[in-house]
Structures are given as structure tokens and as C-alpha cells.
């Protein structure tokens with residue numbers, strides 16, 4: 390059976406993708422991850438002993454890690470490895486440039502050398518910048534990133550396309566909207582708000598909370614990635630969205646309501662710099678070409694997600710009490 394090399398598989402979406410591959414396909418999986426603050430090997434404890442799964446600790450920016458991969462056999466490479474938090478990219482952009490751009494190029498060189506069947510770059514709708522009230526991002530929308538994070542992702546996308554055009558490397562890029570679900574690091578909006586609300590701590594809403602994100606359940610995203618990997622046209626970009634736009638304030642109130650917590654926990658704090666106002670995705674291309682559409686209804690998905698965090702308090706606690714605590718205090722004491 391074919392082998393998929395997943396990079397960044399110990400993070401939020403990568404670990405969900407590995408669970409999905411092990412449970413719903415017959416691929417072998419190699420997971421290379423540097424285990425940064427965002428990577429958690431415990432996300433994969435239930436597949437650890439599966440004979441189809443293998444973990445390698447390694448950094449995609451390091452030549453030694455890449456050399457290790459040259460000696461392995463794999464047919465596909467799906468790259469999730471990245472620095473992913475916009476606020477961190479504003480505080481300290483350097484690591485974003487290294488991992489997201491140079492790390493991607495290392496994986497492209499490796500893919501060329503190994504002559505693999507397909508390289509999949511997991512990108513984001515944030516490369517398109519921000520929308521006003523009207524319109525949706527299509528694959529043809531111009532790249533207009535605003536944060537160091539989104540600019541690093543857009544740069545990587547251009548290099549991926551250059552390797553297709555110049556060297557005929559078979560590639561796809563997926564650009565998905567905001568994911569939610571199990572194993573998301575509690576610096577991102579939904580797990581952060583759940584964690585704070587459970588502890589009766591303030592919920593920091595940036596600006597006036599009117600910003601809009603298009604939420605997609607991570608299971609829908611993972612299913613789409615596999616379809617693109619197997620059936621996507623080489624050189625093509627595929628957008629994915631959840632068809633579920635929510636204003637941040639509305640979403641935070643929904644979380645409080647489900648948890649039975651008061652809205653008085655909400656604190657309006659200083660806005661994020663260059664805060665993109667609205668993301669919304671036109672996913673008609675993947676719907677028409679690959680018959681993909683999101684299936685999880687937001688009202689069900691958010692209840693299940695909240696239940697997951699409530700049932701996995703130990704997982705959450707270990708993260709919140711570690712390195713993240715210092716970062717958290719630094720971020721929010723200044724607001």
C-alpha cells in the first residue's frame with residue numbers, strides 16, 4: 390500500500406488528518422514533526438502502536454531531518470508543518486519566514502528528488518486578505534495577505550506553483566477557511582474561549598467583535614484534503630470553506646450559552662494590528678470537480694467540539710499550565 394508522509398502531523402489539523410487516514414483509508418503514514426509548542430505527540434496516542442503509523446521527530450528547516458527522509462519510501466507528501474498563529478506572527482515574525490517559506494522549499498526539493506506521486510501544500514484562505522460585506526474568495530482572487538503569517542503562507546504557495554511550472558513536480562494547494570474541532574491549541578479563538586469560560590476567566594474579544602470568519606469542522610477539511618491528494622488536477626489550487634460565517638462576538642456568545650456561562654465574562658480588548666475583517670470562501674470548484682462539500686452543521690459541530698474539550702480537560706490543562714501560560718500572560722496583560 391502507498392505511504393503518505395505527513396509533515397506537521399502532531400498539530401491540530403495534521404493529527405486529525407492522521408486519525409482519518411488510519412481509520413478510513415489503507416495508507417501507511419509517516420509523521421514528521423518538530424514538536425514545537427503547537428505540536429503534541431499525545432494527539433496521536435491512539436494510533437501510536439498501529440503498524441501502519443510511524444513518527445519521526447524532525448524540523449523541516451533542518452538539513453539533517455530532510456536527509457533522514459531521503460532514505461524513506463513514500464508516495465505522497467502532505468505538508469501541514471507551519472507556524473500558524475497570526476498574533477505570534479505579529480510579535481515575532483522570523484520563525485514564520487523560516488518554517489513556512491524555507492521549510493516548504495526543503496520539502497519541495499525532497500519531493501523532486503524522491504519523484505513522488507503528489508505534493509500537497511496545506512494553505513489558507515488568509516492569503517487572499519480581507520473581504521468587505523460582499524463577495525467570496527475564489528481560487529482566482531488576487532493574493533493580498535496582511536499579516537506576517539498570511540504573507541509567509543502566500544509566499545510558500547507561489548514557490549509550490551513555481552516547482553510545478555518549472556520542474557513539473559505534481560502539486561496541489563488547498564486553501565481552507567478557519568477550522569474548529571478536537572486537538573486545537575488553545576491560543577486560537579474557539580478553544581481559548583471554551584477554556585476561559587470554563588474557568589470563569591475573561592474572554593478577550595478583539596476590537597468590537599464584528600470580524601467574520603467562515604468556520605469549517607476539521608473532519609470536513611481532512612476529507613477534502615484526501616480527495617485533492619487522490620483526484621486533484623496537478624498544479625491546481627482548491628478552496629474549501631464551511632459555508633458558515635459568524636461574527637466573532639456572535640460565536641463567543643454561542644459558546645457561553647452552550648456552557649451556561651454569563652456574557653459578563655466578555656472583555657473587549659485592543660484590536661489586532663491589520664485585523665482582517667471578513668473571510669468567506671467560494672468552494673464551487675472542488676464541489677464541481679471532486680464532489681466535495683462540507684457536511685458538519687455548525688450547530689452540531691460546535692456542541693460536539695465543546696463536549697470534546699470538556700471531556701479532555703487533562704489534555705487542555707497540560708498545555709495551559711506549560712510554556713503557553715507565559716505567552717498567554719504576556720499577550721493579555723498588555724491589553
Ligand code: NAD
Nearest residue numbers: 397399400401402423424425427428448449470471567568
Ligand atoms: P498547528 O499550529 O496546530 O500545528 C502545526 C504543526 O506543525 C505542529 O505540530 C508543529 O509542531 C509543527 N511544526 C511547526 N514548525 C515545524 C517545523 N519547522 N518542522 C516540523 N514541524 C513543524 O497548526 P494547524 O492549525 O493544524 O494548521 C496546519 C496547517 O493548516 C498550517 O499550514 C496552516 O497554515 C493551515 N491552515 C490552518 C487553518 C486553521 O484554521 N487552523 C486553516 C487553514 C489552513
Ligand code: TYD
Nearest residue numbers: 475567576577578579581593594595600637
Ligand atoms: P484566530 O483563531 O487567531 O484565527 P485567524 O486570526 O487565523 O482567523 O482568530 C479568529 C478570530 O477571532 C479573529 O478575527 C481574531 C479573533 N480573536 C479574538 O477576538 N480574541 C482572541 O483571543 C483570539 C485568539 C482571536
